[in-house]
Amino acid sequence: MTTARFAVVGAVTTTLDVVLFTGLVMMSLAAAPANVLSYSTGIVVSYQLNRTWTFRAGRSYAQAVKFGVSTLTGLLLSTLLVAFLATLIPAPAAKIVSVPVIFVWNYLMARLWVFQAS
DSSP, X not given: OHHHHHHHHHHHHHHXXXXXXXXXXXXXXXXXXXXXXXXXXXXHHHHHHIIIIISOOXXXXXXXXXXXXXXXXXXXXXXXXXXXXXXXXXXXXXXXXXXXHHHHHHHHHIIIIISOOO
């Protein structure tokens, strides 16, 4: 059930991310800064929904820091991957190719580190 809920939250935030990214690229913003802006929009929503609905975890400072570290690392990985792939394929396609890789990273970090039961 946790994996399904994480996937629903991921679908919502990924849709927002991809739509915003595509719009920014269409407005001539380069792939890397467009990715930073679009990916960052889902971070707060992702934390709130995953904390309260997916993992049903309490609120703690340590958890918020862990979430920040894991999602900022995911942002870095996503940006590097998108920027590289955008040199080979169109930027929106590069963004879509990066999604499953980053989904796995985010799920593993959330499940095994950020929201693990103490």
